[in-house]
Amino acid sequence: MAEKLMKLSEAVKKYDPVIGLETHVELSTNTKLFCPAHIEFGGDPNTQLTPVSLGLPGSLPVVNKAAIDYAIKLGLALHCEIEEWSQFARKNYFYPDMPRDYQISQYDKPLNGNGYLDVELDDGEIFRVPIERAHVEDDAGKNTHVGGADGRIEGANHSLVDYNRAGVPLVEIVTKPIENTGGRAAEIAGAYVRTIRDIVRALNISHARMEQGNMRADVNVSLRHSPNDPLGTRSETKNVNSFRGIEKTVNYEIRRQAALLDEGGEVLQETRHWDEATQTTAGGRLKTDANDYRYFPDPDLVMVHVTKEHIDELAKQMPEMPRERRHRLQAEWNLADNEMRDIINADALDLIEETVKAGASAAGARKWWLGELSHEANAREVSLEALPITPADIADVEKLIAAGTLTDKLAKQTVMGVLAGEGTPNEVIEKHGYKVVKDNGALEKAVEDAFAANPDVVEKLKSGNMKPMGVIIGAVMKATRGQADAKAVSKLVIQKVKG
Amino acid sequence: MASTNELVKLSASQMAEKLKSGEVSSKELTQAHLNVIESAEPSIQAFLKISGDTALEQAEDADKRRAAGEELPELSGVPIAVKDMIVTKGIETTAASKILEGWVPPYDATVVEKLKKAGMPILGKTNLDEFAQGSSTEHSGFHPTNNPWDTSRVPGGSGGGSAAAVASFEAPLALGTDTGGSIRQPGALTGTVGVKPTYGGVSRFGAIAMASSLDQIGPVGRTVLDTALLHEVIGGYDERDSTSIPEELPKIVKAAREGQKMDLKGLKVGVVKEIGGEGFQPGVKARFDESLTLLEQMGAEIVEVGAPHFPYSLGAYYIIMPSEVSSNLARYDGMRYGLRVMPPEGVPQTAANMMAYTREAGFGDEVKRRIILGTYALSAGYYDAWYGSAQKVRTLIIRDFEAAFEKADVLVSPTSPTTAFKFGEQIDDPLTMYLNDVATIPANLGGVPAMSIPAGLSDDGLPVGFQFFAPQKRDDVMYKPAAALEAALNEKWQAPLWSNLKTPWLDSANQTVEA
Structure with a gap:
């Protein structure tokens, strides 16, 4: 059943959209949040377990200090107030992927509160997103529904549970209502989550791969007639796991709600799901039927105490933030805005920087990663960094070109050889006898x-x-x-x- | 060599001496207790599981370690019973609930690791009220336990199994858990010594959770010194328990030995004004007053102290405890271990329905009652009125303790308002049953250590308990007067209290031993 949609341009003329984002970032600690179970992506089901992560009778959680440090660094990057005392609480609900049938999360005493993040939009404008809190919690396991047509629980004849992910530390970053977005709500949402991704990568606290579920976002959208009105009823679209999906969800919800309100209808407070196949959001359960989670402070865990000195210590370890870094590199490499944007959009900044560090010219490095290698990555349907070639390899090839040892054509063949698994550039050159004839x-x-x-x-x-x-x-x-x-x-x- | 009868009637510290001198081996001592268990269990039913084979292996190992000249703790080789609320690797652990029937833990509780390291053979797992919820052990999902003093009466609860096992000489020592009095009240009703250490003084890792902010593992024995020795084996910091105190234990055994000198000069003993009066049996009151006189005769100064918020402790406890129970017991859902009951035909075969049918079948009435109470107390809109208020009362009780310990070194009260009651007498009246813990609950809410020792028999011929409280982290402070009072009472009676206990099962055990 297709829902009525209003044209976006008309919708944002008639209504003022307000968005809110809850972004879950999986931390890349070696072990889980409350026990020493090792964390690794893609392990065999139910192999990364301890009595604690399986919630066995008698087991007790103990907070992983590394996860708290990671979360503090994120809080610092988001200009949050870091609380000296924060507390874990139990969020009680029954679900097969929850080993204890309660999640351990932070409720009324989060680690990080009240911050902001400046995000840079396509035209260079800076938009300040207000942050409500960034708290720590543990992830649930993963259910796989077997026997149905599309892997959903409806129609399945049985389900499997893998508890490897249960207990993996997450930070949930919650924005305040993001107002005054005008027609740029979707762009702001996308830029905001991308900026978070860049920050957690710069901090080296998460793999931040959306396709692996390291990051996912809940997208809240509501409309009102004018910025002076109180907030309208919002919909919450859960677990959107791509940047494009987040942007499309915002636009879809603006258009859907505008059409609904225009007809005199009412927006329901409900959770929805983004469906990549149909490019629509679909209604889920009404929020009014939602669980009463019966939060209360987890009596198994003493309060988390962070001293001012420790925060200062971590603040000293903070790396350059992505936006500053981008501006610096753009100047160093002497690139135009659009050239830099191409690099960002291709996710090639780190790779190019490393290639330059390894001795290549900025122009040369950029040419490889945005040209031949992007093409190859597209053909293979993998990310650039997943290609079997390193920035050092590219730098080596560039040096050989500069020395006149390789022609452009030979260089290309050499790179193809490396990608084909034939070894390092020098090994490929050796093997095929790629040498410029100077005789x-x-x-x-x-x-x-x-x-x-x-x-x-x-x-x-x-x-x-x-x-x-x-x-x-x-x-x-x-x-x-x-x-x-x-x-x-x-x-x-x-x-x-x-x- | 000594007969089984003589051996098992020794205190644990006396057994330790005989093991040290080589007069007896751990294997012989363990076998003697297994013999008593065999003959006593039909009438006492203290155990849910007897682990005789592994106990004998552990005993042999302890003997070997001793023979090899290894430096061993004093209790090495002395066997022990463990409340089935504490997980034991490879030995079925059920918390006396049908919902966990057949579950064999893949890991040991920290305290069990410590027993093994100390070379203490584990005789078996003792009975309790289901998930430690009750004051009579009648709420066990499997069978009741009988009081060795009168088998038509309850041994108290929840730790009735551990108390009865120690009282009937099936075990010289046992481990219990105490959330509102589950070690001390059965101690009082069976004439044994039961200690609830300072909250955080003994690791809870591996103790099946009832109410996490109140639960504490502690020792059960027949003498104060025995419990002190065991307390030092199991106590101390554990990084696997976030609420564990990162400090060294006070010198508990030293304090108990000091007390045996029966000199209490300079000690201020505070009688808690608010515990006693209505609901307390005259015989309980009489034994309490006599003990006070003995303490005074040994040089202690007796003062009366007020704890104005103690009368609210039962109410606060019955909010906080069920709230935590409702959350702690959520994990028993049929998904990963224990009982699983599928919905009947015609009912959708969903995970949610399976969970509901499993919990309906697996939990007993008292557990369900507390889950419902706690779920209600934590609900949105009720949280502040119930859980929030109860936590405030708790803070006031902690302050009462702090103020009282400025006036006295230790506080004292009767442990339980009554002696052991008959089976079925209170089972249909939860509120009367809850009143059994009126004297013991304040210690759990306050996180302070407390212990019960036998103070004699009431007019009905049944044991009465005398309770000491000490300040947080100062468990040693109560062991001294407890050991002194025990010595004074023994001197007065010219024998320990248990010499009055008729033990027909020991006679039959004696006939069957000596291979």
Whole structure:
């Protein structure tokens, strides 16, 4: 059943959208939040367990200090007030993937409160997103529904539970209502979550891969007639797990709610789900039927105490923040805004920076990662960093080009060899004998052979028509198996024609 | 060598001496207790599970370690019973609930690890009220336990099994858990010594949770010194329990030995004005007053102290405890371990329905009653009125203790208002049953250590308990007067209280021993 949608441009003219985001970031600690179970993505089901993470009778949680430190760093990056005393509470509800049938989360005494994040929009404008809190909690396990058509619980004949993820530390970052977005609500939402991703990567506290579920967001949207009105009823779209999905969810909900309100209808306070296949959100359960979670302070855990000195210590370890870094690198690399944006959008900033650090020019590094390698990553449907080639490899190739040891064409072949798993650039060059022929004797002979084989072309060249020179160069390249330096060849040809 | 009868009637510290001198081996001592268990269980029913084979292996190992000259703790080789609320690797652990029937833990509680390290063979797992919820052990999901002093009466609860096992000489020592009096009240009703240590003084890791902010593991024995020795084995900081106190234990055994000198000069003993009066049997009151006189005769100064908020402790307890119970017992849902009951035909076979049918079948009435109470107390809109207010009362009780300990070194009261009652007498009247813990609950709410020792027999011929409280982290402070009072009473009676206990099961055990 398709829902009525209003055109976005019309919707934002008629209504003032207010959004709110709850972003879950999985921390990349070695062990779980409350026990020493090792964490690894993709392990066999139910192998990363202890009595604590399985909630066995008698087991007790103990807070992983590393997770608290990670969360404090995130709080500092979000300009939050870091609380000296924070507390874990129990959120009680029955669900098969919850080993204790309660989640341990922070409720009325979160670690990080009251901050903000400045996000840079496409046109360079800075938008300040107000942060309500960033608290720590543990993740649930994972249910797999078997026997149904689409992996959903409806129609399944049984379900499997994997508790490996149960107990993995999360930080939930909750914004205050984000107002005054105008028509840019979706763009702001996307930029905000991307900025969080960049920050947690810079802090090295999360793998932050949305496709692996390291990050996911709940998207709240409500409309009101004017910014002076009180907030409208909101919908909450749960667990959106891609940047594009977040942006599309915001726009879809604005359009859906606008159409609904326009007809005199009422927005229901409900949880919804973003469906990538249909590009729509679908209604879930009404919030009024929601669980009463019966929060109360977890008596198994003493309050978390963080001293001012410890916070100062962590503050000293804070790396450069992504936006500052971007501006610095753009200046260092002498790039235009749009060139820099291409790098950001391609997720290639880290790779290019490392390639430059390894000795390549910025232009060279950029050319590789946005050109040939992006193309290859697209073809393989993987991220750039998942390609089997390192920034150091690219830097090596670039150095060989600069030294005249490789032609552009040979360089490309070398890179392809590395991607094909044939080894390091030098190993690939060795294996295939990729070397620029600099021996003038050999080149001269190849040019003479080409002249002999193409007398008509030589005639044209001699008459001053240089257009068909490519035929000669092509023949020379063929004879030298591509290892001739094209510039040297054309120089020779010109010499011969004139001479 | 000594007969089984003589051996098992020794105190644990006397057994330890005989083990040290080589007069008896741990294997012989353990076998003697297994013999008593075999002959006593039909009438006492203190155990849910007897682990005789592993106990004998552990005993042999303890003997080997001793023979090899290893430096061993004093209680090495002395066997022990463990309340079935504490998890034991490889030995079925049920909390006396059908919902956990057949569950064999893959890990040991910290206290069990410590027993093993000390070389103390584990005889078996003792009975309790289901999930330690009750004051009579009648709420066990499997069977009741009988009071060795009168088998038509309850042994108290929830730790009736541990208390009865120690009282009947099935075990010289046992572990209990105390949330509102579950170690001390059975101690009083069976004429044994029961100690609830300072909250955080003994690791709770591996103690099945009832009410986490109140639960504490503690020792059960027949003498104050025996419980002190065991307390030092199981106590101390554990990084696996966030609420564990990161400090060294006070010198408990030293304090108990000091007390045996019967000199209490300079000690101020505070009688808690608010505990006693209505509801307390005259015989309980009489034994309490006699003990006060003995303490005074040993040089202690007796003062009266007020604890104005103690009368509210029962009310606060019955909000806080069920609230935590409702959350702690959520995990028994049929998903991962223990009982699973599928919905009957015609009812959708969903996870939610399976959970509901499992919990309906697996939990007993008292457990369900408390889960419902606690779920209500934590509900949105009620939280502040119930749980919030109860926590405020708790703070006031903690302040009462602090103020009282400025006036006295230790506080004292009767442990239980009555002696052991008959089976079925209170089972249908939860409120009367809850009143059994009126004297013991303040210690749990305040987090302070407290212990019960036998103070004699009431006019009905049944044991009466005398309770000491000490300040937080100062468990040693109560062991001294407790040991002194015990010595004075023994001197007065010219024998320990248990010499009055008729033990027909020991006679039959004696006939069957000596291989």
